[in-house]
Amino acid sequence: MSAATVTAPAVKPGSDDGRIGLRANLRHIGALARRNALQIKQDPQSMMDVLLAPVIFILLFVYVFGGAIFGKGHQDLSVQYMVPGIMAMMGMNIAMAVGSGVNEDFRKGVMDRFRTMPIARSSVLIAKIVVEIGRMLIATAILLGMGFVLGLEIKGGVLALLGAVALATAFGAALMWIFILLGLSVQTPQAVQGMAMLVLMPLQFGSSIFAPPASMPGWLEGFTKVNPLSNLADASRALVNGQGAVAHPVLITLGWTVVITAVTMPLAVAKFRKKT
Amino acid sequence: MTRQTTTTKGGNAVEVRGLVKHFGEVKAVDGVDLDVREGTVLGVLGPNGAGKTTLVRCLSTLLVPDAGRAVVAGFDVVRQPRALRRTIGLTGQYASVDEKLSGWENLYMIGRLLDLSRKDARRRADELLERFSLTEAARRPAAKYSGGMRRRLDLAASMIGRPAVLYLDEPTTGLDPRTRNEVWEEVRRMVSDGATVLLTTQYMEEAEQLADELTVIDRGRVIAEGRVDELKAKTGGRTLQIRPAVPGDLDRMADAIAQAGLDGIAGATADHDGGVVNVPIISDEQLTAVVGVLGQRGFALSGISTHLPSLDEVFLAITGQKTSESTDSGEVPDQSFAEVSA
Numbered sequence: 157m158s159a160a161t162v163t164a165p166a167v168k169p170g171s172d173d174g175r176i177g178l179r180a181n182l183r184h185i186g187a188l189a190r191r192n193a194l195q196i197k198q199d200p201q202s203m204m205d206v207l208l209a210p211v212i213f214i215l216l217f218v219y220v221f222g223g224a225i226f227g228k229g230h231q232d233l234s235v236q237y238m239v240p241g242i243m244a245m246m247g248m249n250i251a252m253a254v255g256s257g258v259n260e261d262f263r264k265g266v267m268d269r270f271r272t273m274p275i276a277r278s279s280v281l282i283a284k285i286v287v288e289i290g291r292m293l294i295a296t297a298i299l300l301g302m303g304f305v306l307g308l309e310i311k312g313g314v315l316a317l318l319g320a321v322a323l324a325t326a327f328g329a330a331l332m333w334i335f336i337l338l339g340l341s342v343q344t345p346q347a348v349q350g351m352a353m354l355v356l357m358p359l360q361f362g363s364s365i366f367a368p369p370a371s372m373p374g375w376l377e378g379f380t381k382v383n384p385l386s387n388l389a390d391a392s393r394a395l396v397n398g399q400g401a402v403a404h405p406v407l408i409t410l411g412w413t414v415v416i417t418a419v420t421m422p423l424a425v426a427k428f429r430k431k432t
Numbered sequence: 433m434t435r436q437t438t439t440t441k442g443g444n445a446v447e448v449r450g451l452v453k454h455f456g457e458v459k460a461v462d463g464v465d466l467d468v469r470e471g472t473v474l475g476v477l478g479p480n481g482a483g484k485t486t487l488v489r490c491l492s493t494l495l496v497p498d499a500g501r502a503v504v505a506g507f508d509v510v511r512q513p514r515a516l517r518r519t520i521g522l523t524g525q526y527a528s529v530d531e532k533l534s535g536w537e538n539l540y541m542i543g544r545l546l547d548l549s550r551k552d553a554r555r556r557a558d559e560l561l562e563r564f565s566l567t568e569a570a571r572r573p574a575a576k577y578s579g580g581m582r583r584r585l586d587l588a589a590s591m592i593g594r595p596a597v598l599y600l601d602e603p604t605t606g607l608d609p610r611t612r613n614e615v616w617e618e619v620r621r622m623v624s625d626g627a628t629v630l631l632t633t634q635y636m637e638e639a640e641q642l643a644d645e646l647t648v649i650d651r652g653r654v655i656a657e658g659r660v661d662e663l664k665a666k667t668g669g670r671t672l673q674i675r676p677a678v679p680g681d682l683d684r685m686a687d688a689i690a691q692a693g694l695d696g697i698a699g700a701t702a703d704h705d706g707g708v709v710n711v712p713i714i715s716d717e718q719l720t721a722v723v724g725v726l727g728q729r730g731f732a733l734s735g736i737s738t739h740l741p742s743l744d745e746v747f748l749a750i751t752g753q754k755t756s757e758s759t760d761s762g763e764v765p766d767q768s769f770a771e772v773s774a
Contacts, residue, residue, distance in 0.1 A: 175514065176514075180547055183544060183547065184544070184545050186544070187541050187544035187545050188541070188545070190541065191530060191533060191537075191541050194532070194533055194537055195530070195532045195533070198532040198533070198573055199532065264528075264530070264531070265524050265526040265528035265529070266528050266529055266530045266531075267528075268494060268522065268524055268528045269522065269528040269529070269542070269589065270545075271493070271494055272492045272493060272494060272517055272520065272522045273517055273542070273545050273546065273593075274514060274517040274518045274546070275545050
């Protein structure tokens with residue numbers, strides 16, 4: 157070590173010119189995303205939900221509900237219906253895990269270090285979302301692979317399929333902000349889980365994900381129409397199967413994505429900034 | 433405390449005036465003034481719950497104070513937090529590293545967050561691991577580190593950005609004496625490299641070992657301040673304990689010291705339970721004088737040691753009261769000096 161260890165502050169006294177440029181911001185997000193990825197490597201069991209959930213969901217829903225809805229022997233119809241729906245749902249499940257992850261992270265001293273460093277505070281949260289999107293894409297790949305094994309056909313073409321994946325991912329990322337906000341607001345990871353379930357269950361089951369809304373009572377059918385998960389499921393179904401209206405559910409889903417992100421992201425970042 | 437509220441430029445790396453932070457009814461920090469001169473160590477001494485950690489959190493932008501002003505390295509903690517974060521390092525009471533990451537990955541990450549290039553971040557991580565004797569454990573997750581290793585990693589993490597001002601919040605609480613000495617050694621090196629350090633501690637001994645000046649706080653307020661030796665003089669300095677080779681000599685030794693008429697030595701007491709004679713002293717010369725007297729009188733000694741006053745005794749001397757939280761101050765031995773065999 158040389159004696160000249162202490163460097164003068166890089167900024168002039170009197171100003172708060174500590175603004176973080178875009179490139180620096182991206183570098184910070186990269187370094188923090190690497191941290192989140194390394195945490196997964198250190199704790200491979202945390203990937204269980206991503207690796208196994210799609211397999212279990214697809215088998216359960218295609219064989220348990222699919223048979224009831226489409227009749228025995230109509231596995232092909234069932235697969236075409238269920239796989240795009242599960243794709244919509246998985247984003248939600250993974251988003252929920254972000255909430256408890258953030259909550260747990262906050263109990264650790266390392267957050268204090270991040271918050272005393274010259275980085276945008278949002279970068280800690282954005283890095284988390286970047287890695288979670290990666291996890292979501294892996295889960296989606298497994299789901300589709302499993303779908304192909306069961307006879308899934310991409311009738312709408314590869315581009316439409318990629319569109320469906322992108323839409324589900326964008327909506328999932330928007331949901332993550334809600335759960336990050338929740339994770340920063342409640343006391344324990346368990347509380348995050350509990351509250352998240354209360355929101356998730358009605359949204360998931362009161363939707364077109366598992367069963368056609370036409371089979372539901374009128375009030376519930378009405379609810380499914382505004383439920384963003386229904387619209388996402390409808391959109392991805394239309395894209396994967398190449399039939400049915402695409403523009404309407406896609407626009408509704410994108411609308412929800414934008415509104416949710418615009419409202420919850422600033423709230424989450426502000427909460428993160430103020431958290432003591 | 434009354435003091436001028438004008439900001440004196442040059443010389444002070446940290447200036448705090450009338451800082452207040454309340455949590456509801458709890459007045460965690462209740463009007464604190466303090467200065468840390470550039471390149472020196474200020475020890476903030478106080479019992480648990482005195483407001484030390486809240487003070488550090490205010491000065492490191494983790495908390496926004498309710499009132500008052502604090503300027504660190506020329507930056508106002510409230511108005512210029514972003515600029516300030518470029519010049520400070522914090523090592524908290526609880527290690528602020530990511531336990532799932534290896535030591536190397538922790539340091540590399542922090543280097544990247546401080547805008548070092550990949551190459552520089554790698555080099556700095558290697559360099560600091562080496563310096564803090566962690567090279568062998570570099571690739572192991574920090575969760576597998578011992579308490580002392582984790583604290584060293586934490587210090588290394590705080591050093592990556594070469595901060596001008598370092599906050600060490602109870603850096604040795606909960607460490608065994610050997611590890612504690614290692615941490616002290618590192619702190620001294622940081623200071624010799626030119627860093628300004630604000631150190632909080634519950635232990636008089638740590639303050640004496642590391643700090644140039646001391647601020648004693650209790651219940652969110654400064655109750656005493658000054659150079660360490662001034663404060664020590666105020667609190668009666670040290671106690672010299674002398675163990676005779678022949679236990680029966682205790683009373684005769686105490687008498688001999690009391691009657692020798694040594695400068696500044698009021699008396700000596702024989703502690704029959706402990707088998708030692710206690711002599712309050714304030715200087716090393718007095719230590720030599722006392723031992724000299726005993727030598728002249730032909731007493732055989734088997735051991736001498738000196739003890740710093742504990743935090744409790746300091747508080748008693750300053751305020752005439754016990755500490756507001758004096759229950760667990762026995763965590764680290766208040767016996768400060770290794771026994772010197774006579």
